Amino acid sequence: xxxxxxxxxxxxxxxxxxxxxxxxxxxxxxxxxxxxxxxxxxxxxxxxxxxxxxxxxxxxxxxxxxxxxxxxxxxxxxxxxxxxxxxxxxxxxxxxxxxxxxxxxxxxxxxxxxxxxxxxxxxxxxxxxxxxxxxxxxxxxxxxxxxxxxxxxxxxxxxxxxxxxxxxxxxxxxxxxxxxxxxxxxxxxxxxxxxxxxxxxxxxxxxxxxxxxxxxxxxxxxxxxxxxxxxxxxxxxxxxxxxxxxxxxxxxxxxxxxxxxxxxxxxxx
Numbered sequence: 001x002x003x004x005x006x007x008x009x010x011x012x013x014x015x016x017x018x019x020x021x022x023x024x025x026x027x028x029x030x031x032x033x034x035x036x037x038x039x040x041x042x043x044x045x046x047x048x049x050x051x052x053x054x055x056x057x058x059x060x061x062x063x064x065x066x067x068x069x070x071x072x073x074x075x076x077x078x079x080x081x082x083x084x085x086x087x088x089x090x091x092x093x094x095x096x097x098x099x100x101x102x103x104x105x106x107x108x109x110x111x112x113x114x115x116x117x118x119x120x121x122x123x124x125x126x127x128x129x130x131x132x133x134x135x136x137x138x139x140x141x142x143x144x145x146x147x148x149x150x151x152x153x154x155x156x157x158x159x160x161x162x163x164x165x166x167x168x169x170x171x172x173x174x175x176x177x178x179x180x181x182x183x184x185x186x187x188x189x190x191x192x193x194x195x196x197x198x199x200x201x202x203x204x205x206x207x208x209x210x211x212x213x214x215x216x217x218x219x220x221x222x223x224x225x226x227x228x229x230x231x232x233x234x235x236x237x238x239x240x241x242x243x244x245x246x247x248x249x250x251x252x253x254x255x256x257x258x259x260x261x262x263x264x265x266x267x268x269x
Contacts, residue, residue, distance in 0.1 A: 004154060005092045007060035009109045009177035012119035012134075015056075019133035020048070020122070027132045033121070034070070043070035049105050050075055052121025052134065053094055056107060057152075065152035066094060073102035079150030084167060086149050089116045089141060090159035091175045093149040101147035106137065108149065110176035111160060116141055117176075188268035192261040199255065203229040205269040210234070210256075213264050214241055 021030030033055040034044040043051050050072050057066035067078035076096050079085045089095065089111040095118055097104040106120030116139050122131035139146060141160075151157070155168045158175035165171075190206055211226020214237040220226075221236035235254035242252035245260050 004060065004062050004065075004152075005157070005177045006179070008056060008062060008092055008107065009119075009179070011059045012056045012107050012109070013136070015052075015121070015134040016119065016136050017134065020131075027130055029122070031121075037068065039068060040070055046070055047122055047131075049120060049122040049131070053105055053107055056119075062152060065154070067150075071102075072096055072098075072105045073100060075105060075150060076101040076148070082153075084151040084153065086151060086159065086161045086167070088159060088161035088164075089149055090151055090157055090161070090164070090167075090169055091177050092154060092157060093151050093159075095139075095149050096147045097145050098147060103145075110174075111141065112174040114141060115139065116146070187265070189262075190266040190268050192256070192258045195255055195257065198230060201230045206266070207234060209269050210264065210266050211237065213266050214238065217241060217244065217264070219244060 021028050029045045029048060031044065031048050033048060033051050034040045037051060037054050037058055040051055040054060048070065051070045053066060054068045057063050067075045069075055069078070075094060076085070079094070089108050091108060091110065093108045095106050095108050095116060104123070106118040108116050108118050110117040118137045118139065119134065120137050121134045123135050123137065124130065124132050125135055151159070151167045151169065153168070157169040158172040159167065159169040160173065161167070161169070162171060190209060193206065205228060207230050208226055208228045211222065211234060214220055215222065215226065219237050219240035221240060222233045226234065238256055239252050239254035241264060242254070242260050245263055247260070
């Protein structure tokens with residue numbers, strides 16, 4: 001159950017920022033989702049909030065748990081027909097808006113006592129009636145516009161419904177879809193090439209990478225760049241880095257040494 005919820009949340013979240021197409025400067029409901037959902041190719045250029053939820057379910061491996069439709073009203077009917085519709089939110093539930101739930105829809109990734117937090121397609125963040133893309137939204141649970149929720153058949157899901165047990169869910173005052181746990185990827189670092197390397201005034205990607213790290217560490221003396229050619233600006237910038245590391249005098253002369261190079265963590269090129 002947790003894996004499916006995590007997938008639903010991850011797939012939907014990754015789409016935030018996607019926008020439909022335009023014709024003559026106006027949004028036109030041309031989107032990528034309809035063509036990727038078997039049976040819904042016809043729905044391109046149509047209102048696509050329900051199509052988006054169907055696409056997310058398909059990509060998350062949960063296609064059988066959600067209605068495959070471009071119609072919000074049909075989605076409501078699908079859940080009600082299975083006895084899986086509630087006035088209370090649940091993580092992973094499909095929320096429906098408007099009269100009879102037929103106006104708009106999205107996917108709930110979190111809720112608390114007063115709000116639901118959703119991923120929705122064919123909406124916006126400017127209050128316009130015209131949707132244009134995928135957004136993360138915060139909506140009032142008790143707003144008249146919020147009609148209700150379709151519950152996918154997930155044993156042990158979390159819901160605000162006092163009668164959650166009838167859906168196989170557990171009651172929780174607030175809940176959120178867990179974020180996927182990703183193991184950190186170790187960054188490979190450029191080994192110290194030796195002091196003599198820099199005194200030869202080299203031109204290489206290593207110098208560019210070093211310069212970028214100096215800029216990131218706010219040790220820049222560059223008027224332009226940094227670039228691949230070692231220059232006096234690189235030396236002046238590196239001297240700032242040495243001083244930032246606590247070195248003084250001749251030890252902060254701008255010529256890189258192993259200790260300060262290792263501390264700078266220049267990525268492998």
